Amino acid sequence: MYYEMEPSIWLRLILVLCIFGVVLFFFNFMIRKLLKVERKKFFSYNHINSTHKKIDWTIRILIIVCMFVGLSINVQNDFSEGYWFLETYFLLFLFIVLSEIVTAFMEWKYAENKNAYLFTIFQLLFIVAFLLLMFASDFLGLIKS
Known part of the structure; x- marks a missing residue:
């Protein structure tokens, strides 16, 4: 399956991502105020302790290894015969979910x-809902097959 992408698709995709970023920012702001939680540093690891750091880096390394293995296996197969669980989008989705679940557990503990x-x-649920909406709707109809 090949997607033809017209030039305006990039503008629409950037618009959707910007809107998501703004909505996520306000969602996080409201939830932080409601729960009285301090703001985390942007693009930092925010490890709770050394155990959390080790688990987080183990997940990261395993996902990267799985991406290379998945790439080498799926490249050998026909596009329609590739393994979906070794695709990059699935592994990145898995990484986000696993990493945030471990973070939530460590914060709870x-x-x-x-x-x-x-x-x-709450943040994980919001992001997962957004990603599922995007993939289920072909990015809100931006990608036409």
Whole structure:
């Protein structure tokens, strides 16, 4: 299956991603205020302790290894015969979910503010819902087959 992409698709895709970013920002802001949780640093690892750091890096390394293995296996197969669970989009989705679940568990178990894990769970649910909506709707009809 080949998708033809017209030039305006990039503008629409960027618009959808910007809107998602703004909505996610306000969602996080409201949930943080509601749960009285401090803001995390942007693009930082925010490890709770050394155990969390080790588990997180183990997940990262395993996902990267799975991506290389998946690429080498799926390249040898026909496009329609590839393994969906070795595709990059699925492995990235799995990484986000696993990483955030581990973070939520560590926050629940070890964080000073016990509401931090609730914030992480709400944020994960919001992101998963968005990603599922995007894939189920072909990015809201932006990608036409």
